[in-house]
Structures are given as C-alpha cells and as structure tokens.
Amino acid sequence: MNVPIRRGAVYWIHDDAVELPPTTRAKRKMHSRRPFLVLSLDERNAEDSWPIVQGFPLSTSDVVVTEYDVFLAAGVANLPKRCAVQVPLLQPIAKRHILERIGQLPANEMEKVVLGHLRYCGLV
Numbered sequence: 001m002n003v004p005i006r007r008g009a010v011y012w013i014h015d016d017a018v019e020l021p022p023t024t025r026a027k028r029k030m031h032s033r034r035p036f037l038v039l040s041l042d043e044r045n046a047e048d049s050w051p052i053v054q055g056f057p058l059s060t061s062d063v064v065v066t067e068y069d070v071f072l073a074a075g076v077a078n079l080p081k082r083c084a085v086q087v088p089l090l091q092p093i094a095k096r097h098i099l100e101r102i103g104q105l106p107a108n109e110m111e112k113v114v115l116g117h118l119r120y121c122g123l124v
Contacts, residue, residue, distance in 0.1 A: 003101045005045040005053055008110045010035050010077045010102040017097035018057045020089060033099055034058065037085055037113065052092040056113065058083040068120040070112045078103030087116040 005011070013036040035058035038045065045053050058072070060081045068087040072079055079102060105113070118124045 004042075005038055005095065005098060006104070007038055007040060007042050007045065008105045008107075010037050010058065010079065010105065012036075012099040012102060013093060014097045014099065017093045018089070018091060020057060020059075020086070035079060035083060035102060036093065036098070037105065039090065039113075039117070051094055051096070053095060053098070054090060054092050056085045056087060057089055057091075058085055060084075066120075068116040070109070070116050072105070072109060076103075076109060077105045085113050085116070087113060088120050090117060 012033045015031045015034045018034070018036070036055050037058060038053050038055040040054040044050055058079075060083055065084060066086075066088055070085040070087060072083050072085065074080065074082050115124065
C-alpha cells in the first residue's frame with residue numbers, strides 16, 4: 001500500500017483479514033472487502049518493521065450491534081453507507097491486508113469510538 005496508515009482513518013481491507021461473529025466463515029456472509037478503522041498510533045503504523053495495525057471492523061449490518069458500537073452516517077469519512085464501528089471487535093490486522101484509504105473520521109467521531117472502547121474495557 002502506498003498511502004501512510006493513519007490513526008482515525010478508514011481503509012478498505014480484505015474481509016477475511018478480520019474475525020467477526022459468528023466465528024466460522026461458513027456462517028457469516030463474506031465480502032471481498034470491508035471498511036476498517038485504525039486505532040493504533042501513527043508512529044507505530046509508520047514503522048516498516050512492524051507488520052500490523054490495530055483497529056475496528058465496520059459493518060453495514062444491524063445484526064451484531066452492541067451498546068458500545070458507534071454509528072457513522074453515510075458520507076462520514078467518505079463511507080458509501082451507514083456503518084457501525086464494531087468497538088468490541090478491536091483486533092490486529094496485517095498491513096498487507098489494507099487495500100486503500102476511504103477517508104478520515106472527524107475528531108468528534110473518533111472521540112466517540114475511543115470512549116466506546118474505554119467503556120467496553122471498563123475504564124470509564
């Protein structure tokens with residue numbers, strides 16, 4: 001990937017790069033790609049020797065919705081549809097699975113995601 005990986009940016013990734021409930025791939029609808037929001041810090045993301053980033057898968061489905069998920073309207077970060085940031089599903093993915101940058105979350109939306117994550121972890 002040619003573009004720098006940034007905290008708060010949303011990227012298209014290979015769908016099979018993330019683990020989503022249900023955990024067996026046969027039970028969930030697989031897509032060729034899905035949006036992914038990067039949480040890890042820019043300094044770590046920029047390190048060529050570090051092969052992963054951490055972040056949250058996004059979903060356009062209302063099937064797996066928790067009180068910690070953050071909904072983003074269509075158009076936010078150039079997303080084509082309304083999406084849920086699946087906060088409880090924070091996970092690492094290999095940088096090689098990042099396909100292209102979609103857009104950047106506004107600071108106020110990123111704050112909601114971070115707060116949702118802190119609430120999920122019982123830190124606030």
